[in-house]
Amino acid sequence: MSDQEREWPLFEVFIRARSGLEHKHVGSVHAVDARMAIEHARDVYTRRQEGVSIWVVRSSQIEASDPQDADALFEPAKDKVYRHPTFYAIPDEVKNL
């Protein structure tokens, strides 16, 4: 067995800080399966009451955008300031917006 195969697979960890908030990515843990990953996440990332709920997902299951594509993906949004609400002046007559 190669070292890489002996290594436990990696899981990404998402923690919900309080009810009503979204789960946020906090880091990753090694574990042999999802159940162990949740226990590890609990031990590693919730020691100081950081959360009320944990999600884990195999890191290999995440599809990521290619940094090389960043220009194509994100540059076009740069010159479209009108997509921000602050671009628009609100007339004084409008009371409830």
Add this chain to the structure above:
Amino acid sequence: MNGAQFVFVLRLADTSLILGQRLGEWVGRAPALEEDLGLANLSLDLVGQARMLLSYAGELEGKGRDEDQLAYLRDGADFCNVALVEQPNGDFGRTVIRQLLIDAWQLELYEELQQSSDGRIAEIAAKALKETRYHFRYSASWVVRLGDGTPESQARVQAALEDLWRFTAELFTPDEVDEEMATRGIGPRLETLRVRWLARIDGVLKEATLKRPTEVAYPWHGKSGRHTEHLGYVLAEMQFLQRAYPGAQW
């Protein structure tokens, strides 16, 4: 001073304290960083339980000894933890077997102690029970993984189980202190915990494809202060600082 009640609380405290100290020995040496933190978490829970119980024991004794004096300035013969918890960590498999045996016992014990006629004990038990549920989940899942794992891991945890099983009789063998506590509604009837403990252990062992060792009747007497040779080494490390520099603080 309430003699039996003091001893009863001290036994609970010492059992948590010594097990917490043992688990602390893993810090920096566990098989994976995640397990390092996991074992440290169990350890800190147990030391936390010990602190509450030792403080209360000090009050019951009424001689002005606080938690630190009780933890750091008593000798081996005055410690009354059950002998199981002072047994060496061995490999990771042995540590989780020891943990399983004691977690399942503390689960039943704290469950009962929540109804103790002593309000302080009931309060501490309620808090400790939540922690213990996680401890059991942790140790049970590891025993299943290792037992139902490779031939090597199974052989190791089976051997640890055979070796540590003889220390479990003490958990359910009452003496005069336990009898008095049960009569006064402060503690449970220890022998009645055994059936539920065994059912819990059997459930885990079955899933782990491990064999329960045959009965060993001899009860150790850790809780009466008669210990195996291992406790002295635990205390030497735990108490060194306070013995060498009395009253040292940081």
